Every structure is written in structure tokens, then in C-alpha cells.
Amino acid sequence: MIKLKQAVIVEGKYDKITLENFIDATIITTNGFRIFKDVDKRKLIRLFAEKCGIIVMTDSDSAGALIRSHLKQICPKGSIINVYIPQLSGKEKRKEK
Numbered sequence: 001m002i003k004l005k006q007a008v009i010v011e012g013k014y015d016k017i018t019l020e021n022f023i024d025a026t027i028i029t030t031n032g033f034r035i036f037k038d039v040d041k042r043k044l045i046r047l048f049a050e051k052c053g054i055i056v057m058t059d060s061d062s063a064g065a066l067i068r069s070h071l072k073q074i075c076p077k078g079s080i081i082n083v084y085i086p087q088l089s090g091k092e093k094r095k096e097k
Contacts, residue, residue, distance in 0.1 A: 006081065007048035009056045011067065019057070030058075030067055042074055049075035060084045 004025035010016050016027045048054050058064030068082055
């Protein structure tokens, strides 16, 4: 089990479930774009960012980039670590293109 002092921010509940298997930390979901309207969740994330820092783990797609950008705007400078795998060219099995 990997113990982290920072809170970990992920996009969805399945991301959270996966990380709970090997990370010992507070894990918060953004529920995708709902983070833009969820004032209480943004306050919670800002609180963790100020208190112990946050690690943002989002997909490398445009949705993940928007979420990372939004969190950067609402959290203190230097309190965020972004972790993601850059998009790779090619196609996923579940998508046509």
C-alpha cells in the first residue's frame, strides 16, 4: 500500500475504486464536469490543497485537461501535482476513430 500525505483527485468513481486498492490517501472524485457546479466539492478540494496539497489524476483527454485547468484556478499556487499519461496516437478498441 502506498501512503500519501496529499489528497488524490480523480474524475470518476471507478478511478477511485481502482486507486483504493493500492493507495492509502484521501481520494476525492470530481464526477467529471459536475465539479464546475458543485460548490461544496470545490471548497473541499481547496481545503485539502491548502492543508496538505493535492495530486490530480485525470485522463489525458480534453475533459481531463479542462478539469486540471479548473482545479489550478481554484487552488493555491504550488499546491497541485498533476499526474497523467499524455494522449497517444492510435485508437481505443471502444471507439470508432
